Amino acid sequence: MDSKSLIGTRNKIGQKIVDPDYLFYEAPRERYFMTGSEVVREAIRRASVDVSISYPITPQSEAAAMVGDLWVEGYVGEYFRGENEFAVMSECAGASFGGARVFTTTSGPGTLRAYENFPMWVGSRLPIMLNMMVRGVNSPLSIQPDTLEIGLIIDTGMLIWHAETAQDFFDYLLKGFIVAEEPDVHLPIAVCIDGFFVSHTKDDVYIPSADLALPTYDPYRSPVVCMDMESPPVRMMRDPFVMKSNYISYATQASWQQETRAACERSRKHTIRLIGGLIEEENSDADILIVSSGTAVAQGREAARLLAEEGIRVGIVKIKTIRPFPYEEIKQATKDARLIFVPEFNVAGWMAREIKACIPDNHRVIAGPHVAGGMTMPPEVIVEEIKKVLATQKEAVHE
Amino acid sequence: MEKYRVMPGPEAFLPPAAACVGNVLPDPGQGHVNGEIVQEDVAMEEAARQFLAAKVPTIFPGPLVLWNWNEKSAKKASAIYKLYEVLKAHNPGALLIPMPDYRPKYPKINPEIEINPNHPNLTIWHNKIDVCMFVGVHCHYANLSLKIIRGGTNCYTIAMCAQAGHEDAMLSFRDATPDSTYRLIEAVKRVKGLASSGNGASHAGTAS
Numbered sequence: 143m144d145s146k147s148l149i150g151t152r153n154k155i156g157q158k159i160v161d162p163d164y165l166f167y168e169a170p171r172e173r174y175f176m177t178g179s180e181v182v183r184e185a186i187r188r189a190s191v192d193v194s195i196s197y198p199i200t201p202q203s204e205a206a207a208m209v210g211d212l213w214v215e216g217y218v219g220e221y222f223r224g225e226n227e228f229a230v231m232s233e234c235a236g237a238s239f240g241g242a243r244v245f246t247t248t249s250g251p252g253t254l255r256a257y258e259n260f261p262m263w264v265g266s267r268l269p270i271m272l273n274m275m276v277r278g279v280n281s282p283l284s285i286q287p288d289t290l291e292i293g294l295i296i297d298t299g300m301l302i303w304h305a306e307t308a309q310d311f312f313d314y315l316l317k318g319f320i321v322a323e324e325p326d327v328h329l330p331i332a333v334c335i336d337g338f339f340v341s342h343t344k345d346d347v348y349i350p351s352a353d354l355a356l357p358t359y360d361p362y363r364s365p366v367v368c369m370d371m372e373s374p375p376v377r378m379m380r381d382p383f384v385m386k387s388n389y390i391s392y393a394t395q396a397s398w399q400q401e402t403r404a405a406c407e408r409s410r411k412h413t414i415r416l417i418g419g420l421i422e423e424e425n426s427d428a429d430i431l432i433v434s435s436g437t438a439v440a441q442g443r444e445a446a447r448l449l450a451e452e453g454i455r456v457g458i459v460k461i462k463t464i465r466p467f468p469y470e471e472i473k474q475a476t477k478d479a480r481l482i483f484v485p486e487f488n489v490a491g492w493m494a495r496e497i498k499a500c501i502p503d504n505h506r507v508i509a510g511p512h513v514a515g516g517m518t519m520p521p522e523v524i525v526e527e528i529k530k531v532l533a534t535q536k537e538a539v540h541e
Numbered sequence: 542m543e544k545y546r547v548m549p550g551p552e553a554f555l556p557p558a559a560a561c562v563g564n565v566l567p568d569p570g571q572g573h574v575n576g577e578i579v580q581e582d583v584a585m586e587e588a589a590r591q592f593l594a595a596k597v598p599t600i601f602p603g604p605l606v607l608w609n610w611n612e613k614s615a616k617k618a619s620a621i622y623k624l625y626e627v628l629k630a631h632n633p634g635a636l637l638i639p640m641p642d643y644r645p646k647y648p649k650i651n652p653e654i655e656i657n658p659n660h661p662n663l664t665i666w667h668n669k670i671d672v673c674m675f676v677g678v679h680c681h682y683a684n685l686s687l688k689i690i691r692g693g694t695n696c697y698t699i700a701m702c703a704q705a706g707h708e709d710a711m712l713s714f715r716d717a718t719p720d721s722t723y724r725l726i727e728a729v730k731r732v733k734g735l736a737s738s739g740n741g742a743s744h745a746g747t748a749s
Binding site for chain 2: 328365
């Protein structure tokens, strides 16, 4: 039975299966005040998840435990704790190979310990939903927010969305399942939030009734065979091309990788429809722009307000998807900007690199300000950076 | 950037995936020809022209229609076999070569009896196939095949897809049902009729 034919029926705990568009856009919503972890619980309650596997890495431990509560209540089909993060992601692969809708959540060092699985998920076309509550990854150990972790997964081939607020987070989790499971996409998706800033703080979130749920995942629409031990990608793993030294094997492996990248590109159309574009613009005709993702956007927005009080007009470009990256959208949005500031919660500045790579005259990009290791980014720091650069330019003109 | 046109090859040592150079899949009711989005009827007519003009028109049915795993697959299989019979009646050189599974075939595939997504070029070359259509192949493997064929052969590729279509084919339809195949059969008959009355399809211009 295909999942669309379930619309209008009730699932085993009595939720009404509804069309995703109804759940996203039409169903009445009520206001709640909740943490990011609670947002996970409420999104997964409505997501018809078959399997969730957890490991209690901080700061996502509350979310994973809350999904466990959902299993007790009957909203999630199977739930268990893996031996470690690598095991969790491998077990998620097994469940997804078997045709289940799978959710898990991780953070920081847990992400890196599990890393080998992410390109494997991609190559195997497994539409697993991974929630990453990003935090510091380097020594000395930190459990505080830091977005370096996103920069480390951007070339795995996964879809990567970065939520700014609890509301984004709720919507991206549910909509992410739909995009990731499209047969022309069918890739794992990482829905990222900034740890603590979103996971542990409370925010207003508007959510539809818990009596409603998404249609179940339909594995028969998958672009690969469901759990066939004799066919690739499973067979590839026990009889891999790496063992065959010939052009055909290399060309197949290369074409396989290209196809997964193509699938990521195909997600643009579905993503634009569901989340209203890959970027959001506010006053992007301004001379000065702040372009970033996650909570750096919120700080940038406040900085723009402070600067407006001083008569300095600054626009905002919020990047919602890191993969696929909105190259064309950013190029268009920044075409008239003289200065483009990219505040980031990491020392590497990977977002600034991405932006520099897609726009002409990329000397306009100012990579910063940067904070890391759990530091907050007061809007005043962004204001100061912008004023410093403006003052330098004024001096240069006068010289 | 100039629009990327998906044309018969041999294109390159490693051609790009069409989706990565800006080509998009058709919406419901549409198809594409060489990467240009067109109405489905237009794509059907062009597929018919390509089939009729080919020296070795070939259908590659995949596991989704080769195995009787649901009622729809059996109906699709019947429709596809009917299309093969129509092509065969027009051109005795027409072939029907299955892609029964996706296992890499070691040490060597028998290209006379099957095609494999990991090295589809071998079957194309061996049988001198100049126009082919994939149907009932899981999308990932169809795209692998289509891109490898474009990279290394001069074969014109058509993909009849039950899902969203294929940018890596030179021509593709989406949401295919048994009825879609019967409409393609009708298109073949119609174009053939026009051609024999001297009013329609050119028999020149295939890739080979």
